[in-house]
Amino acid sequence: xxxxxxxxxxxxxxxxxxxxxxxxxxxxxxxxxxxxxxxxxxxxxxxxxxxxxxxxxxxxxxxxxxxxxxxxxxxxxxxxxxxxxxxxxxxxxxxxxxxxxxxxxxxxxxxx
Amino acid sequence: xxxxxxxxxxxxxxxxxxxxxxxxxxxxxxxxxxxxxxxxxxxxxxxxxxxxxxxxxxxxxxxxxxxxxxxxxxxxxxxxxxxxxxxxxxxxxxxxxxxxxxxxxxxxxxxxxx
Numbered sequence: 005x006x007x008x009x010x011x012x013x014x015x016x017x018x019x020x021x022x023x024x025x026x027x028x029x030x031x032x033x034x035x036x037x038x039x040x041x042x043x044x045x046x047x048x049x050x051x052x053x054x055x056x057x058x059x060x061x062x063x064x065x066x067x068x069x070x071x072x073x074x075x076x077x078x079x080x081x082x083x084x085x086x087x088x089x090x091x092x093x094x095x096x097x098x099x100x101x102x103x104x105x106x107x108x109x110x111x112x113x114x115x116x
Numbered sequence: 117x118x119x120x121x122x123x124x125x126x127x128x129x130x131x132x133x134x135x136x137x138x139x140x141x142x143x144x145x146x147x148x149x150x151x152x153x154x155x156x157x158x159x160x161x162x163x164x165x166x167x168x169x170x171x172x173x174x175x176x177x178x179x180x181x182x183x184x185x186x187x188x189x190x191x192x193x194x195x196x197x198x199x200x201x202x203x204x205x206x207x208x209x210x211x212x213x214x215x216x217x218x219x220x221x222x223x224x225x226x227x228x229x230x
Contacts, residue, residue, distance in 0.1 A: 048219075103175075
């Protein structure tokens with residue numbers, strides 16, 4: 005069974021510093037991997053989706069990499085801002101019919 | 117604007133009571149999903165539906181029921197058989213279940229026991 009882990013569970017950085025968020029998964033046979041942002045008491049917002057054939061995806065200050073062989077994905081947020089404070093979750097889809105398996109998330113606080 | 121609407125935002129359940137959470141989408145998506153989120157845990161899938169009048173159990177379906185009579189609506193009933201219903205419930209949809217399209221989420225319903 006696929007296990008998705010996000011370490012650390014919480015992270016605090018000063019404004020302007022780059023954020024590095026980690027996601028690891030136990031089964032390298034995945035269909036795609038998705039990064040989400042969740043604000044307190046809200047639903048999830050999709051940030052980036054990386055297909056299994058891709059090594060990375062970029063959107064603005066966000067960059068996500070995927071290394072299937074080592075079972076890891078990393079989300080980089082450049083020049084962090086207080087508005088980046090949220091919980092970031094990754095989710096793995098095992099196959100085209102498969103259901104998303106979520107990590108527990110990393111709670112990020114960016115201090116002014 | 118297209119999106120997913122969940123209601124109510126907060127819901128309280130009495131002992132032995134069934135409650136229904138509403139989820140409506142106007143994105144013209146075929147697939148819809150219900151997740152449960154507990155503090156410090158990832159989302160867990162309760163039920164999902166790929167097409168009208170069809171739905172499948174997810175990982176934690178016991179104590180829950182759903183219906184999919186219309187493409188845009190996927191209500192979730194939390195029955196009295198669900199002994200620990202206190203959680204944050206999220207509804208999501210995607211273009212098709214079998215696709216590379218991302219899932220879109222509503223803003224959730226927080227359910228508590230009275």
